[in-house]
Amino acid sequence: MKRYRSRQVWNFEMETPVSRGSDDVILGLDGGAAATVCVCISAAMPSSGHLAHTLPVLARSVAGCSNHNSVGETTARETIEMVMAEVLLKAGSNRSAVRAVCLALAGVNHPSDQQRILDWLRNIFPIHVKLFVENDAVAALASGTMGKLHGCVLIAGTGTIAYGFTEDGREARAAGAGPILGDWGSGYGIAAKALTAVMRAHDGRGPQTLLTYEILSMLRLSSPDELIGWTYADPSWTRIASLLPAVVSSAEAGDEVANRILHDSVLELTASVRAVVQRLELCGEDGKDSFPLVMVGGVLEANDGWDIGKEVIDSITKIYPGAHPVRPTVEPAVGAALLAWNHVSSELVSDYDM
Amino acid sequence: MKRYRSRQVWNFEMETPVSRGSDDVILGLDGGAAATVCVCISAAMPSSGHLAHTLPVLARSVAGCSNHNSVGETTARETIEMVMAEVLLKAGSNRSAVRAVCLALAGVNHPSDQQRILDWLRNIFPIHVKLFVENDAVAALASGTMGKLHGCVLIAGTGTIAYGFTEDGREARAAGAGPILGDWGSGYGIAAKALTAVMRAHDGRGPQTLLTYEILSMLRLSSPDELIGWTYADPSWTRIASLLPAVVSSAEAGDEVANRILHDSVLELTASVRAVVQRLELCGEDGKDSFPLVMVGGVLEANDGWDIGKEVIDSITKIYPGAHPVRPTVEPAVGAALLAWNHVSSELVSDYDM
Numbered sequence: 001m002k003r004y005r006s007r008q009v010w011n012f013e014m015e016t017p018v019s020r021g022s023d024d025v026i027l028g029l030d031g032g033a034a035a036t037v038c039v040c041i042s043a044a045m046p047s048s049g050h051l052a053h054t055l056p057v058l059a060r061s062v063a064g065c066s067n068h069n070s071v072g073e074t075t076a077r078e079t080i081e082m083v084m085a086e087v088l089l090k091a092g093s094n095r096s097a098v099r100a101v102c103l104a105l106a107g108v109n110h111p112s113d114q115q116r117i118l119d120w121l122r123n124i125f126p127i128h129v130k131l132f133v134e135n136d137a138v139a140a141l142a143s144g145t146m147g148k149l150h151g152c153v154l155i156a157g158t159g160t161i162a163y164g165f166t167e168d169g170r171e172a173r174a175a176g177a178g179p180i181l182g183d184w185g186s187g188y189g190i191a192a193k194a195l196t197a198v199m200r201a202h203d204g205r206g207p208q209t210l211l212t213y214e215i216l217s218m219l220r221l222s223s224p225d226e227l228i229g230w231t232y233a234d235p236s237w238t239r240i241a242s243l244l245p246a247v248v249s250s251a252e253a254g255d256e257v258a259n260r261i262l263h264d265s266v267l268e269l270t271a272s273v274r275a276v277v278q279r280l281e282l283c284g285e286d287g288k289d290s291f292p293l294v295m296v297g298g299v300l301e302a303n304d305g306w307d308i309g310k311e312v313i314d315s316i317t318k319i320y321p322g323a324h325p326v327r328p329t330v331e332p333a334v335g336a337a338l339l340a341w342n343h344v345s346s347e348l349v350s351d352y353d354m
Numbered sequence: 355m356k357r358y359r360s361r362q363v364w365n366f367e368m369e370t371p372v373s374r375g376s377d378d379v380i381l382g383l384d385g386g387a388a389a390t391v392c393v394c395i396s397a398a399m400p401s402s403g404h405l406a407h408t409l410p411v412l413a414r415s416v417a418g419c420s421n422h423n424s425v426g427e428t429t430a431r432e433t434i435e436m437v438m439a440e441v442l443l444k445a446g447s448n449r450s451a452v453r454a455v456c457l458a459l460a461g462v463n464h465p466s467d468q469q470r471i472l473d474w475l476r477n478i479f480p481i482h483v484k485l486f487v488e489n490d491a492v493a494a495l496a497s498g499t500m501g502k503l504h505g506c507v508l509i510a511g512t513g514t515i516a517y518g519f520t521e522d523g524r525e526a527r528a529a530g531a532g533p534i535l536g537d538w539g540s541g542y543g544i545a546a547k548a549l550t551a552v553m554r555a556h557d558g559r560g561p562q563t564l565l566t567y568e569i570l571s572m573l574r575l576s577s578p579d580e581l582i583g584w585t586y587a588d589p590s591w592t593r594i595a596s597l598l599p600a601v602v603s604s605a606e607a608g609d610e611v612a613n614r615i616l617h618d619s620v621l622e623l624t625a626s627v628r629a630v631v632q633r634l635e636l637c638g639e640d641g642k643d644s645f646p647l648v649m650v651g652g653v654l655e656a657n658d659g660w661d662i663g664k665e666v667i668d669s670i671t672k673i674y675p676g677a678h679p680v681r682p683t684v685e686p687a688v689g690a691a692l693l694a695w696n697h698v699s700s701e702l703v704s705d706y707d708m
Contacts (some may be wrong), residue, residue, distance in 0.1 A: 069586035109582045174557040177582050179534075180589055182550030196536030203528040204629035228463045228531050232423035235534055275558035 009085040013094040024099040025058065025091060026344065027084055028337025030139050031066035031076070031105040033158035034238045037333040038063075038083040040091040043099045043344065055330060057337075059090035067107040069178065070237065076107075077120060084124075100130035102340035104139030104332060106159065109176070132340055136332060137163035137176065143335025144294030144328040147342040151292030152276050152323075154269060154312065156299035158241040160186035162272035164280050174275035175268075179237060185268030187241030187299050193261045194247045195231065195240070198224050201257075209257035214246040244299065252305040259306075265299070266311045273316050283320045290322040296332065363439040367448040378453040379412065379445060380698065381438055382691025384493050385420035385430070385459040387512035388592045391687040392417075392437040394445040397453045397698065409684060413444035421461040423532065424591065430461075431474060438478075454484035456694035458493030458686060460513065463530070486694055490686065491517035491530065497689025498648030498682040501696040505646030506630050506677075508623060508666065510653035512595040514540035516626035518634050528629035529622075533591060539622030541595030541653050547615045548601045549585065549594070552578050555611075563611035568600040598653065606659040613660075619653070620665045627670050637674045644676040650686065 024043035029036065042056040063083040068076040080103065088094050101121065108114055117133045125131065141153035141163060149171075152164035160183045161176025179188050198215055200206030202224035212224060219230055231240070250258035273293065277283055282291040293316060300309035313325045328335070378397035383390065396410040417437040422430040434457065442448050455475065462468055471487045479485065495507035495517060503525075506518035514537045515530025533542050552569055554560030556578035566578060573584055585594070604612035627647065631637055636645040647670060654663035667679045682689070 069582070107586075110577075110579045113583070172557075174559055175553075177550075177553045178586060180546055180549065180585050180594065181553050181582065182546070192534055192536070195534065196531075199529075199531045199535045203526075203626075204633050205528055205625045223464075225464045228423070228535065229467070231534050232461075232532060240534065271559045272557075279558050 009082050010095070012085070012089050023093065023097055025093050025097050026099055026337050026340050027087065027101045028139065028333045028335070028340060029080065029084065029103045030136055030331065030333035030336055031080065031103065032136050033065060033067055033070065033106050036063045036066040036079055036083050037331060038087045039333045039337055040087045040093065041334070041337045041341065043341065055334060057334060058093070059087045060333070061087040061090060065238070066105060069107040081124060095125060098125060098129050100132070100340040100344045101125060102132040102134065102139070102336040104134045104136040104336040106136045108133060108135045130340065130344055132343065134336070134339070135161070135163060135173070135176070137161045137173065139332040139336035139339065140296040140328070141165065141294050141335070142339045143296070143330050143332045144326040145292055147335070147338030149339070151294060152273055152282060153294040153296060154273050154300065155296045156186055156269055157297035158187050158238045159183055160189070160269065160272065160297070160299070162276045164276040164282060166280050166282065170280055172276045172279040174272040185265045185272065187244045188237045189268070190247055190261055190265050190299070191240045191243040194243060194258065195227060197257045197261065198227060207257060210250040210253055210255035211247065211258055214250045215243055218243065218246045248303065248306050262306055262308060266308060266315060269312045270315045274319060277320060283322055287320065288322045290324055292326050293323040294326045294328060296328060363436050364449070366439070366443050377447065377451055379447050379451050380453055380691050380694050381441065381455045382493065382687045382689070382694060383434065383438065383457045384490055384685065384687035384690055385434065385457065386490050387419060387421055387424065387460050390417045390420040390433055390437050391685060392441045393687045393691055394441045394447060395688070395691045395695065397695065409688060411688065412447070413441050414687070415441040415444060419592070420459060423461040435478060449479060452479060452483050454486070454694040454698045455479060456486040456488065456493070456690040458488045458490040458690040460490045462487060462489045484694065484698055486697065488693070489515070489517065489527070489530070491515045491527065493686040493690035493693065494650040494682070495519065495648050495689070496693045497650070497684050497686045498680040499646055501689070501692030503693070505648060506627055506636060507648040507650060508627050508654065509650045510540055510623055511651035512541050512592045513537055514543070514623065514626065514651070514653070516630045518630040518636060520634050520636065524634055526630045526633040528626040539619045539626065541598045542591045543622070544601055544615055544619050544653070545594045545597035548597060548612065549581060551611045551615065552581060561611060564604040564607055564609035565601065565612055568604045569597055572597065572600045602657065602660050616660055616662060620662060620669060623666045624669045628673060631674060637676055641674065642676045644678055646680050647677040648680045648682060650682060
C-alpha cells in the first residue's frame, strides 16, 4: 500500500469529495492486448429488459496495454490504477462511491494471477467494495449477453481466445496463450504467417505471393530483407497484428498464399470454439441446444470482401446448429461493469429474501 | 568515438605494451543467439595443408548474446568490444598487433547492418587493420571448409539459417529471419511447436501427448496453464530452445505429436538448404556436382536416438547426391579468423605478385 500512497493519481479526491450514498457507481475495466478501457456506470440501473438502450454509462477512459505478460506487472498496475482514477474524476465521483469493480484482463490465466491482482486491488478500495478479476474474455462474453454468463465468446483481435460458461457455472477456455504458444487464428498469428510467407518467397523456400507487394507498400520498405529489422525493432504484438489489412486485401485479389492463411485462421478459430463447446456440452446431448456465440474483435468484424467472422460463423453453425451468433452492441468494458452489477444486484435480492 | 573512449576495457594496453611486428594476430568472433566467442590466432600461420591439426589459437574468450535484434545495439556492441579486449589480454597481445578482425554476427541481414557495424568497429581499430563483418553463418561455413567460401552451411541451434557461396563469389541464404518470421526448423521453432502442442492437448484442440509430461517435468511445473507465465516471464529465444531435449525424448518414446514436430523440422531444414543450392546451382547443371554441406548447431548434433542431423543429411543427399556432409572440427569463431586470414594472406600474395 505504501508504494501506491506515494502516487498522485488519487489526489483529486481531496479536492472534490463526494458523499457516499445514492450516487453509487460500478467500474468495469477491459484490459486487452492493445488498450485498456474503463467505464463508470451507475449502480442504480433500470430493469434489465431495457438495459441495452438505456445504459447509464457515466464516464469512459482509455489507456495503453495492461497485459502483465506483455508490458510487465508494474506498468500494467500503474495503467489500471490511473485509468480507474481518471474515469472516476470524469464521472464527478470518487472511490467512496464505488460499490463494485470488475477488472477483465488479458493475461489472467491462472487462479494465482487472479489472487495476486485481487490482493493489489484491495489496497486501492476499502473492504466493502466488491472486487472481481476475470480474463478479458469473460467481459467480452458478458457484453454480448448483457451480463449473463452463459454461452461461448470468441475473441480474435491482436490475440485470440474462446471462453465459455454453462448456466450452472462451469467454465472452459481454449487458445488465449499468446503468440509463442500458438494462437494462430489471431491478428498477430495471421500477420506473422504472412510475414513468414514473404520471407519464404524471397529466399526461394515458398511460392511468390502478392503479400510481398502489399506488406512492403504498407510499411514503405523496399526489400523483404528490411522486414527483419522492422520486425525486431519493436516486436509488439499489436504492431505485427496491424498488418492484417494487407493479408485481407491480398486474399481478396485472389492471392493463393493469403487465402490459405485466412482459411487456416478460420480452421484455428473454429477449433477453439469447438473445444470449449464440447467440453461444456453447451450444445446439449443431441448437439442441437441453443447457446449464444458472442463474436468480438477486429479479425471477426463484418467485411464486404473476405469476411473471416462470417466464415467462422458458417463453419461453427454447420457443426452446432443451435449456436446463436451475437455481435455485441456494447463494448467489453461495459460487459465487465454489467458482470459486477449482476453480482451486486443478486446480493441485494438475497438480502431482501432473508 | 567519444563514448567508447570513456570505457575502461582497453586500459590494460597501457600497462602491457606490445611492440608491433612479428607477433601479429588476427581476431575471429562468432556472435550467435546464445553466446559470443572470440579467438585470437597468430597471423603467421602454417601452410593450409596442415591447418586443421596445427591451428595456432593463442586465446579464446566467451561472453553473452551479441545479436542486436535480440539484446539491442548498445548491449551487443559492449559485449563485442569487451570480449575482443579480453581475448587480446589473455593472448598477451593488444590492438597494435592486430592485423585483421572478422566479426561473424547473427542479426547481420542487410548491407546497412554490415556498414553500421563496420563504422563502429573502425573507431576501435586503426585504419591499417582489415575489418570484415559477416553473418555468423559465413563463419560457420568457413569452419567446415578451413576458410574457403564454397558450398552450403546449415546452422540449426537456437535459430536456423542456410547460407551458401559459389567459388566465383555469389552468395545466397534462406531462413535466418528469427522466430517471428518463421524459422520453424530451429531449436526455438521446435520447442515453440511443442509448447503449442501441450496447450492444444490441454484445452481440447489437439491430441494428448507425452510432451505435456516431459516439458512440465523438465520445468517443474504442475499444470500447462503455468506454461503461459513461464513462457512470457522471459521469452528469450535460447530459454525456449532449451526445451528441445524434451521433444527428442518424447519422440524417441514413440509420441506421435513429437515425432510429427521433428519430421516437420527436417522438412523445414531441408527446404532451406534446397533453396540455397538451387539458387546458386551448387549441384551443377546435371544436379550431381560435389559441394560441401557444413552442418552446425545443437539441433544437428549426432544423437544415438532421434538424429535430426542424420535425417536432414539423408533427405538432402537424396536430392543432391553430390552434397558432401561436413561436421566441422573447429568452432565458428575459428572459421571467422580463418576467413580474415585468407583475405590477408591473399593480399600478401598479390603484394608479392606486383
